[in-house]
Amino acid sequence: MSEQKTVSFERPVLRGTLQVPGDKSISxxxxxxxxxxxxxxxxxxxxxxEDCLSTIDMFRKLGVSITREGTDVVVDSxxxxxxxxxxxTLDAGNSGTTARLMLGILSxxxxxxxxxxxxxxxxxxxxxxxxxxxxxxxxITSDEHDDYLPLxxxxxxxxxxxxQMPVASAQVKSAVLLAGLQAEGETSVTExxxxxxxxxxMLNQFxxxxxxxxxxxxxxxxxxxxGTDVVVPGDISSAAFFMVAAAMVEDSEVSxxxxxxxxxRTGILDVLKAMGxxxxxxxxxxxxxxxxGTVKIMYSKLNAMEIGGELIPRLIDExxxxxxxxxQAKGRTIIxxxxxxxxxxxxxxxxxxxxxxxxxxxIETTPDGMIINGPTPLTGATLQSYGDHRLGxxxxxxxxxxxGPVHIExxxxxxxxxxxxxxxxxxxxxx
Ligand SMILES: O=C(O)C1=C[C@@H](OP(=O)(O)O)[C@@H](O)[C@H](O)C1
Ligand SMILES: C=C(OP(=O)(O)O)C(=O)O
Numbered sequence: 001m002s003e004q005k006t007v008s009f010e011r012p013v014l015r016g017t018l019q020v021p022g023d024k025s026i027s028x029x030x031x032x033x034x035x036x037x038x039x040x041x042x043x044x045x046x047x048x049x050e051d052c053l054s055t056i057d058m059f060r061k062l063g064v065s066i067t068r069e070g071t072d073v074v075v076d077s078x079x080x081x082x083x084x085x086x087x088x089t090l091d092a093g094n095s096g097t098t099a100r101l102m103l104g105i106l107s108x109x110x111x112x113x114x115x116x117x118x119x120x121x122x123x124x125x126x127x128x129x130x131x132x133x134x135x136x137x138x139x140i141t142s143d144e145h146d147d148y149l150p151l152x153x154x155x156x157x158x159x160x161x162x163x164q165m166p167v168a169s170a171q172v173k174s175a176v177l178l179a180g181l182q183a184e185g186e187t188s189v190t191e192x193x194x195x196x197x198x199x200x201x202m203l204n205q206f207x208x209x210x211x212x213x214x215x216x217x218x219x220x221x222x223x224x225x226x227g228t229d230v231v232v233p234g235d236i237s238s239a240a241f242f243m244v245a246a247a248m249v250e251d252s253e254v255s256x257x258x259x260x261x262x263x264x265r266t267g268i269l270d271v272l273k274a275m276g277x278x279x280x281x282x283x284x285x286x287x288x289x290x291x292x293g294t295v296k297i298m299y300s301k302l303n304a305m306e307i308g309g310e311l312i313p314r315l316i317d318e319x320x321x322x323x324x325x326x327x328q329a330k331g332r333t334i335i336x337x338x339x340x341x342x343x344x345x346x347x348x349x350x351x352x353x354x355x356x357x358x359x360x361x362x363i364e365t366t367p368d369g370m371i372i373n374g375p376t377p378l379t380g381a382t383l384q385s386y387g388d389h390r391l392g393x394x395x396x397x398x399x400x401x402x403x404g405p406v407h408i409e410x411x412x413x414x415x416x417x418x419x420x421x422x423x424x425x426x427x428x429x430x431x
Pocket of ligand 1: 025026096097168169170171172174196316317340
């Protein structure tokens with residue numbers, strides 16, 4: 001019997017304040033750059049989600065000391081040149097970010113190591129990263145299929161390249177930049193559409209220089225990183241679930257404190273505003289090169305809209321829950337340019353449409369997105385998570401507006417990015 005969780009509230013109203021856990025993308029990068037650097041890095045606000053724990057586990061196997069001091073994570077590294085060849089396989093678990101960024105980092109490191117992932121990650125494409133790394137001279141081999149994990153990286157000398165990105169992906173951009181940090185010469189990466197820039201900001205913070213001109217980022221190889229202190233803001237991709245809940249559950253009003261407001265991540269706020277959601281944003285503050293602030297979301301009447309183009313990378317992980325929101329908006333919401341959703345933890349276009357239809361939603365899939373007609377009253381049902389944390393959380397949030405209970409199959413995957421999700425849900429929904 002697989003595990004199941006039931007979400008059922010009598011006329012819920014979401015009120016109060018919420019501080020969501022640390023940003024997943026920034027937490028990964030803090031451990032990675034802290035491990036490449038020489039010296040001590042203290043990370044506060046680190047996300048204790050399973051994906052980030054996979055990243056920590058990898059670096060411990062490479063001989064980096066990573067300990068806990070209270071709620072802080074302390075990385076103490078001899079620097080990348082002193083890493084040890086691991087005696088075990090490096091396991092990226094469910095985390096695409098870990099796998100792809102590590103392929104870039106390990107390519108120019110002094111060690112040889114094999115990396116694997118769980119059943120979902122083992123089906124996600126890696127050639128988008130091993131392709132450009134190969135152009136830099138990386139030596140990455142596979143026993144079976146060279147697009148999938150497991151892959152063996154034989155660390156070697158790398159040469160700089162000028163790379164034109166064929167996909168909108170911060171993971172690909174980051175892998176090339178992190179390999180470029182160790183390559184001979186100046187590497188450049190040109191994006192089609194701007195994606196999250198946490199790697200660039202954090203490289204600066206660890207003492208590396210990068211230059212940016214339009215959509216091209218340049219990094220000179222051979223720069224040394226020094227340990228530093230990193231403060232991780234709340235993850236806007238986690239907050240997005242409760243932002244959507246507050247927007248569509250009658251009489252709700254929720255303030256999200258210390259939530260990350262990096263402009264390459266705030267597409268969700270732009271969409272909420274365009275759909276008619278009443279939203280207040282506090283004066284932003286900045287730490288560690290990353291902005292944060294408080295965002296208040298109030299229940300509102302919703303209009304449909306078109307979501308596509310340059311907006312997509314700024315809200316890519318929020319699309320499952322935005323599709324749910326669109327079922328409650330008046331009119332036709334059209335999502336385009338989101339074909340990347342098909343290569344996430346699951347095919348998020350098919351999975352979202354299949355599950356929302358079980359609740360009665362009017363939703364159709366297209367090769368690169370979805371078309372959703374609303375508003376539609378939703379009923380209860382049993383929904384699958386597909387082992388995908390974002391699908392599991394979307395199902396739980398749907399349970400706040402359905403006429404009957406929502407049962408979620410395999411909800412434990414939610415701990416990948418938001419371990420205390422159900423606690424926060426019941427605290428907010430019970431007033
Ligand atoms: O760089 C990152 O931290 C991430 C980039 C995005 O993936 P892609 O680079 O594949 O778009 C995103 O979906 C993922 O959750 C985290
Ligand atoms: C796609 C995601 O992450 P990753 O690619 O790191 O597995 C996600 O968190 O939604």
